[in-house]
Amino acid sequence: MKIRVSPVMTALKFFQQVMVSQKQDLLANYFLRQSFGLISHNNVHTTQQSSLTAAFNTKPRQKLAFSLKKESTGLFCIPELRDYSGFYLLKERVENEVESLVEEALGPRRTRKIVEVFDQLSDSLCRVADMSEFVRLAHPQEEFAKAAEDCCMSLSGLVERLNTNVDLYNTLKMALENGDIVPMDDVDKHVGKLFIFDFEQSGIHLDETKRKQFVQLNESILMLGTYFAQGCQKPAPISKNQLPENLRHCFNLHGDSVMVTGLFSDHYSDLIREAAYKIFLQHNSHQSELLDALLHARFAVAQLVGFPTFAHRSLRGTLAENPENVMNFLDTLAEMVMKKADDDYAEILKQKMRHSSHPQSYSVKPWDPPFYAALGRQERCNINNSDLSPYFSLGCCMEGLNNLFKQLFDVKLQPVEVETGEVWSYDVHKLAVVHGTEGVLGYIYCDFFERIGKPVQDCHFTIQGGRQCQDGSYQLPIVVLQLNFPIPQTSVPSLLTPGMMENLFHEFGHAMHSMLGRTKYQHVTGTRCSTDFAEVPSVLMEYFASDPRVLSTFARHYKTGEPLPMKAINNLSAAKKMFAASDLQLQVFYSILDQMYHGKLPPPGTSTTDILAEVQNKYYGIKYVPGTAWQLRFVHLVGYGARYYSYLLSRAVASRIWEKCFKDDPFSRTMGEHYRQNLLSHGGGKPPSELIKNLLGEEPTMDKLVSSLVHELEL
Numbered sequence: 060m061k062i063r064v065s066p067v068m069t070a071l072k073f074f075q076q077v078m079v080s081q082k083q084d085l086l087a088n089y090f091l092r093q094s095f096g097l098i099s100h101n102n103v104h105t106t107q108q109s110s111l112t113a114a115f116n117t118k119p120r121q122k123l124a125f126s127l128k129k130e131s132t133g134l135f136c137i138p139e140l141r142d143y144s145g146f147y148l149l150k151e152r153v154e155n156e157v158e159s160l161v162e163e164a165l166g167p168r169r170t171r172k173i174v175e176v177f178d179q180l181s182d183s184l185c186r187v188a189d190m191s192e193f194v195r196l197a198h199p200q201e202e203f204a205k206a207a208e209d210c211c212m213s214l215s216g217l218v219e220r221l222n223t224n225v226d227l228y229n230t231l232k233m234a235l236e237n238g239d240i241v242p243m244d245d246v247d248k249h250v251g252k253l254f255i256f257d258f259e260q261s262g263i264h265l266d267e268t269k270r271k272q273f274v275q276l277n278e279s280i281l282m283l284g285t286y287f288a289q290g291c292q293k294p295a296p297i298s299k300n301q302l303p304e305n306l307r308h309c310f311n312l313h314g315d316s317v318m319v320t321g322l323f324s325d326h327y328s329d330l331i332r333e334a335a336y337k338i339f340l341q342h343n344s345h346q347s348e349l350l351d352a353l354l355h356a357r358f359a360v361a362q363l364v365g366f367p368t369f370a371h372r373s374l375r376g377t378l379a380e381n382p383e384n385v386m387n388f389l390d391t392l393a394e395m396v397m398k399k400a401d402d403d404y405a406e407i408l409k410q411k412m413r414h415s416s417h418p419q420s421y422s423v424k425p426w427d428p429p430f431y432a433a434l435g436r437q438e439r440c441n442i443n444n445s446d447l448s449p450y451f452s453l454g455c456c457m458e459g460l461n462n463l464f465k466q467l468f469d470v471k472l473q474p475v476e477v478e479t480g481e482v483w484s485y486d487v488h489k490l491a492v493v494h495g496t497e498g499v500l501g502y503i504y505c506d507f508f509e510r511i512g513k514p515v516q517d518c519h520f521t522i523q524g525g526r527q528c529q530d531g532s533y534q535l536p537i538v539v540l541q542l543n544f545p546i547p548q549t550s551v552p553s554l555l556t557p558g559m560m561e562n563l564f565h566e567f568g569h570a571m572h573s574m575l576g577r578t579k580y581q582h583v584t585g586t587r588c589s590t591d592f593a594e595v596p597s598v599l600m601e602y603f604a605s606d607p608r609v610l611s612t613f614a615r616h617y618k619t620g621e622p623l624p625m626k627a628i629n630n631l632s633a634a635k636k637m638f639a640a641s642d643l644q645l646q647v648f649y650s651i652l653d654q655m656y657h658g659k660l661p662p663p664g665t666s667t668t669d670i671l672a673e674v675q676n677k678y679y680g681i682k683y684v685p686g687t688a689w690q691l692r693f694v695h696l697v698g699y700g701a702r703y704y705s706y707l708l709s710r711a712v713a714s715r716i717w718e719k720c721f722k723d724d725p726f727s728r729t730m731g732e733h734y735r736q737n738l739l740s741h742g743g744g745k746p747p748s749e750l751i752k753n754l755l756g757e758e759p760t761m762d763k764l765v766s767s768l769v770h771e772l773e774l
């Protein structure tokens with residue numbers, strides 16, 4: 060049993076905290092904003108707004124909290140949640156439901172499949188726990204957030220008790236090994252194995268001594284990970300005297316120390332970037348000890364449950380399956396991208412020689428690419444001072460998505476008026492996803508606008524998973540998409556940068572994975588699948604968002620209705636491809652480092668910095684800088700442990716799908732349906748490699764995936 064409290068992350072989130080690329084994203088967006096000036100047209104169109112465009116482009120109005128006419132329907136239309144105290148009622152209800160389902164699972168009178176009982180049990184828990192987790196993070200009222208947090212805490216205790224219930228584990232294991240009272244099909248068996256895996260994650264199958272060790276190790280891993288992650292963000296101090304006087308003013312002074320808070324990747328001065336890089340990434344023995352201890356504890360826990368390394372354990376059930384396949388993928392990618400990446404560095408060097416005020420350093424350093432790549436994009440892609448954003452009002456982008464989904468899947472996004480008390484903030488929109496013949500497929504709550512105290516990460520949250528109910532009805536999926544766009548004003552709608560527009564498409568990729576899924580079990584609804592597969596539908600949406608044929612259907616000036624000129628659209632696509640090879644190479648380097656750390660333990664005396672230097676010199680085009688220890692800032696080692704490659708693999712799969720299914724015609728109804736039936740509709744109900752194989756009509760070998768990704772760079 061597993062409560063899935065970690066929402067699916069966006070690509071942005073995935074890379075956001077990686078120090079080097081973080082600023083790069085910001086900078087790239089900055090230059091994109093500056094770069095694409097648009098020739099103004101004289102022909103003014105009258106704008107005919109659709110209801111969707113109107114809904115999302117209008118300034119949201121605060122309704123009266125207590126309508127005299129209507130009683131509150133409760134948060135998410137859950138009657139108990141008319142008031143925050145309802146979380147306690149929900150918790151009690153879950154406890155009762157769980158008790159009777161456990162009785163059914165273990166008792167003699169069970170008439171349905173054991174996996175069905177388990178899924179209903181998991182549904183009871185998840186519907187309250189996942190929803191509470193979201194409310195805890197997003198609700199602006201403290202009482203609600205607190206009550207939701209308490210509810211999460213009590214339910215995680217309940218889950219812990221279920222996960223250590225040996226009778227439940229044995230009943231399920233017996234059914235899987237010897238057959239159930241009702242015969243199981245492939246999906247039942249696959250989902251049954253996923254439940255078993257969740258149990259074994261808790262060490263239920265170990266003897267008493269080993270189980271104690273297991274619990275202790277997991278506690279250590281949790282604490283070490285938390286402390287390491289905190290340390291990744293801390294500013295680095297250096298004594299004032301060690302820094303030349305002319306550089307000090309750029310950093311925060313703290314008594315006799317200078318505090319360096321980040322890499323300053325977008326600073327124009329080579330010297331400042333160099334100083335920030337060397338100070339922020341300087342060796343830190345406490346952080347280094349935490350990392351060593353974390354990696355050792357992970358290795359030990361993996362060995363305890365019978366895996367050769369932590370990477371083997373972490374990769375079980377994923378698309379890649381094992382560390383050997385991951386390394387094969389990354390090695391091939393590294394080799395194929397090298398030449399193209401070298402060309403990028405040559406271009407970066409040219410920029411540096413032209414602009415640098417310190418021409419003595421005629422080589423590319425690790426602190427150079429983000430800054431000079433942005434300059435390169437700016438120069439190559441025809442600078443103009445106007446802005447693209449007026450062509451990407453949120454309403455227009457939503458209409459673009461609606462049009463795309465209509466053509467691909469025969470579904471439309473229909474705004475639904477929210478009931479009193481249904482949402483947590485007055486500016487949240489609700490959409491019904493309506494299919495041409497199947498009717499309503501599910502609901503998406505769009506929490507799109509900036510708000511004080513709202514988490515800044517873009518996210519997809521499952522509130523309720525889709526599942527086949529006992530009475531034959533289908534429990535509809537409900538999700539929340541959370542983004543951070545500027546709030547519409549009376550005369551100006553929410554205007555998105557190209558980067559924000561792409562994020563919107565990305566998140567809708569997750570949402571449609573949930574909406575178009577018709578899984579029998581909620582345990583595998585939509586995005587509930589392995590990390591390296593979950594990003595495939597969302598990354599695929601980024602291909603649609605960059606395609607001139609798709610962009611030209613919706614990029615319209617919010618005032619005049621004038622379409623975005625083709626020249627600007629093409630510039631936008633061209634800028635995206637510049638320096639893509641060196642960006643990719645950087646991600647390959649990070650992914651391999653993550654694999655190395657979670658593989659076999661290194662010989663005694665080898666530090667994580669030694670491994671960093673070796674991997675960087677072998678796989679990255681810019682050499683390691685002695686004295687630095689970038690890995691001590693690599694916060695994703697905690698959350699992704701051996702799965703940092705996931706985004707690259709998802710990207711490669713999406714690239715192959717785009718190439719084979721949608722490149723010729725991004726609006727193909729036939730391919731859209733084929734994609735839904737063979738991939739999206741199954742969520743995590745079948746092994747990911749099987750789904751991809753059925754969709755593409757070919758075995759998704761690593762070679763093919765890599766060549767798709769590399770081929771893109773050459774276009």
Ligand SMILES: [Zn+2]
Nearest residue numbers: 068069070597
């Ligand atoms: Zn994502």
